[in-house]
Amino acid sequence: MYDFLVSVWRTVVPTLVGLVGAQATRLGFHVEDAQLTAWLTVAFSTVYYAAFRRLEQLRPGWGWFLGIARPPAYARPDADLLALRDRQ
Template sequence: MTLYDTLASLWRTVVPMIVGALVAALAHAGIGVDSAAATVWLGSAFGAAYYAFFRVLEAHVSSRWGWLLGLARPPQYPAKATPAPAVVPPSAMPGA
């Protein structure tokens, strides 16, 4: 994975958290939530829903929705190489 892909994945995770925190702050100011824990839960839940919603739109509707996650293009993760199966010589087999 390139440096760009690493930074892109981090940025696309942080943007929904920032949006969630902003929405929680606005909800706290407008609704009058007394509990700080409720604000944290609201922010976290909204951030997770925000990310999931726009990630699905990006994957299934148009890549342009990715801009609402901070970057238009998701990071590209290289495929892992499949290790070759171990070859055991017949002489090393039990009972041989």
């Protein structure tokens, strides 16, 4: 459950940063289109996440910019479960 919450938090933080970045962009420009604001939010969020995820791979401390300085760890499925899935 903890890894799930970590993954959600590490998604929320870049999204909030993207929203703030998109709104900050609007300070200098008059943007009325809600769809443009949505695309700017997605763009800022994606670039932010990708940059800090890459930096985190080089130095783990950069992970704090994603909310938590530890990426979630997912367990590998058992061989029995994989064999059962393959039979279906």
